[in-house]
Amino acid sequence: MMDTKTVTAWTQQVARERARQAPPADFPALPDVPAGRYLDPDFFALERRALWARNWLYAGHVDQLLTRGSFFVWPHGSAPIIVIRGDDDEIRAFYNTCRHRGAPVVRTKEGQAGQRLVCGYHGWSYDRRGQLCEITERRDWGDQAMTSRGLVSVRCARFANFIFVCEDAGTEPLETFLAPIARFMTHLPLDDLRLVNRQAFEVKCNVKILIDNFLEAYHFKLLHPRTSDRIFDNQGTSIHLWQNGHSVMLSPNRRENWIDPGTLGMPEMASATAIERDHNPSYSVFPNLILPIAPTGMPAVTLWPKSVDTSVLEVLWFAPDWGGGPRDPLWEMRIQNFDRIVQEDIEFAVPMQATLASPGFRGVPLSYQERRLYHWHEEVDRRIGVENVPPGLRVVPCLAPHVE
Ligand code: FES
Numbered sequence: 001m002m003d004t005k006t007v008t009a010w011t012q013q014v015a016r017e018r019a020r021q022a023p024p025a026d027f028p029a030l031p032d033v034p035a036g037r038y039l040d041p042d043f044f045a046l047e048r049r050a051l052w053a054r055n056w057l058y059a060g061h062v063d064q065l066l067t068r069g070s071f072f073v074w075p076h077g078s079a080p081i082i083v084i085r086g087d088d089d090e091i092r093a094f095y096n097t098c099r100h101r102g103a104p105v106v107r108t109k110e111g112q113a114g115q116r117l118v119c120g121y122h123g124w125s126y127d128r129r130g131q132l133c134e135i136t137e138r139r140d141w142g143d144q145a146m147t148s149r150g151l152v153s154v155r156c157a158r159f160a161n162f163i164f165v166c167e168d169a170g171t172e173p174l175e176t177f178l179a180p181i182a183r184f185m186t187h188l189p190l191d192d193l194r195l196v197n198r199q200a201f202e203v204k205c206n207v208k209i210l211i212d213n214f215l216e217a218y219h220f221k222l223l224h225p226r227t228s229d230r231i232f233d234n235q236g237t238s239i240h241l242w243q244n245g246h247s248v249m250l251s252p253n254r255r256e257n258w259i260d261p262g263t264l265g266m267p268e269m270a271s272a273t274a275i276e277r278d279h280n281p282s283y284s285v286f287p288n289l290i291l292p293i294a295p296t297g298m299p300a301v302t303l304w305p306k307s308v309d310t311s312v313l314e315v316l317w318f319a320p321d322w323g324g325g326p327r328d329p330l331w332e333m334r335i336q337n338f339d340r341i342v343q344e345d346i347e348f349a350v351p352m353q354a355t356l357a358s359p360g361f362r363g364v365p366l367s368y369q370e371r372r373l374y375h376w377h378e379e380v381d382r383r384i385g386v387e388n389v390p391p392g393l394r395v396v397p398c399l400a401p402h403v404e
């Protein structure tokens with residue numbers, strides 16, 4: 001809960017981080033993260049199967065599904081998944097795979113379905129709950145019972161207006177999975193946040209190069225000298241690690257009472273605290289959703305593996321409801337400014353894929369200030385099952401005593 005006690009404790013922690021001359025005495029030296037985790041195609045396949053296909057993953061925002069029957073196809077699962085608003089306003093997810101011969105049932109990225117989703121190959125049709133309702137040329141099917149051949153559903157749940165999907169039946173409920181991080185957001189009116197903008201970039205590098213990048217502020221000084229580093233004080237960055245791989249990085253504003261001029265006049269979350277006003281609290285929802293929350297809203301960065309050396313970086317913007325109508329013209333500049341930061345990151349990430357593939361890359365040493373990366377990698381192994389990770393690719397669990 002972001003009560004006064006937490007605000008005070010987090011703020012004091014920032015002051016301690018700024019003042020310290022060395023890592024805390026009880027903080028361990030972290031063993032190197034093995035190089036093969038970024039390069040090995042077998043490890044990539046293992047991550048796909050045992051992490052991405054089993055985890056709850058951000059799929060979209062309810063603003064993408066405003067009317068009954070509206071849908072989008074989410075491309076980041078083990079196969080394309082339809083996410084659709086039903087006639088009962090429930091949002092459901094199904095594999096976009098016809099139960100006849102496996103054709104895609106919908107063939108656009110998003111849209112408005114009629115009462116039926118009709119497969120374009122032979123015309124089998126499904127209702128908005130994914131139930132099979134009609135088979136064309138029924139006479140040829142004898143009396144075979146086809147009622148069990150509805151679209152195969154995928155677990156779908158919401159955290160505020162954010163839609164998550166999970167392909168595995170055995171994974172804990174979304175609420176349980178998010179609980180360690182969600183407790184620090186309950187003061188924010190997340191249900192009122194609207195989707196402002198979406199952009200996606202394909203990036204030629206392993207997804208972990210990008211994820212690692214968004215988990216630390218160590219690179220601000222060199223990569224973002226005119227943006228992030230001017231605004232936030234890296235030396236005061238304080239980190240909280242939580243269960244399930246979640247964490248936050250809290251970088252204080254360099255100047256007291258600083259307000260982003262690009263947000264002046266925009267509606268604010270009234271319940272924002274000194275944490276959001278005087279810092280950049282960048283939350284990481286494991287494994288790939290980065291939320292740097294500000295009172296006037298936030299960009300959300302999601303990072304997706306496409307192949308061992310190709311990823312997709314998506315930037316979404318959420319902001320307090322501005323009461324309909326066109327968005328504030330200031331948004332163009334705000335989006336562009338963040339875009340510049342993201343481009344600075346991407347420009348570095350792409351050549352890194354080649355230099356990581358070199359014999360000169362032996363593993364990754366991480367500092368106290370980079371411990372979120374280590375925490376992230378530890379959780380990857382826990383989710384995959386340490387015994388399933390080839391011994392030379394494992395990270396040695398070290399951070400349990402530092403998880404709150
Ligand atoms: S594959 Fe869909 S109706 Fe045949």
Ligand SMILES: [Fe+2]
Nearest residue numbers: 213223341345
């Ligand atoms: Fe960056």
